[in-house]
Amino acid sequence: MIPGYHTLLYATDLSDNSAHAFRHAVSLARRYDAVIHILHVMPAMDPAMESYVAAVMGEEVFVKLEQTNRETLIETIRQRLEKFAADELQDHPEDLQRIAGIEVHYGRPAATILSVADRLDPDLIICGTHGKGLVSHTFLGSVAEKVLRKSTRPILVVPIK
Numbered sequence: 001m002i003p004g005y006h007t008l009l010y011a012t013d014l015s016d017n018s019a020h021a022f023r024h025a026v027s028l029a030r031r032y033d034a035v036i037h038i039l040h041v042m043p044a045m046d047p048a049m050e051s052y053v054a055a056v057m058g059e060e061v062f063v064k065l066e067q068t069n070r071e072t073l074i075e076t077i078r079q080r081l082e083k084f085a086a087d088e089l090q091d092h093p094e095d096l097q098r099i100a101g102i103e104v105h106y107g108r109p110a111a112t113i114l115s116v117a118d119r120l121d122p123d124l125i126i127c128g129t130h131g132k133g134l135v136s137h138t139f140l141g142s143v144a145e146k147v148l149r150k151s152t153r154p155i156l157v158v159p160i161k
Helices: 019-032 047-057 059-088 093-098 109-120 134-140 143-150
Strands: 007-012 035-043 099-107 124-129 155-159
Touching: 007 019, 007 109, 019 035, 019 059, 019 093, 019 124, 019 155, 035 059, 035 109, 047 059, 059 093, 059 099, 093 099, 099 109, 109 124, 109 143, 124 143, 143 155
Parallel strands: 007 035, 007 124, 035 099, 124 155
Antiparallel strands: none
């Protein structure tokens, strides 16, 4: 059976060139009359750094400040993603109706993408990848590669120019 795509999950890191992967998502959505869910994951702070900052500021002050700033940042990023989609689709505003939702989460990017995919049950996950050097890739890996290794769903990885 030839697969169809009804629900797409576009994961973005908000880099300057991430629009390239978004255009692939829109193209597929048009072709298959699908909806697109946009996802951005804010990376969690390194635990050692978090402990250090909490110790310097005081645990209670740090927790309150972090929560307040996180909520503000999430809303700012959500608005940025709305503007991004509107700007990218300005020549085809009817495609804005294909955007089924925009989510911004805080955590480990690959794990969060997979968790959101489990909840939304998309037919395809779309993300971009950056060409990083061999040393960086060997030790850190990329979010796209981690998602590829652990996902049970089809993934379209778009090289970002």
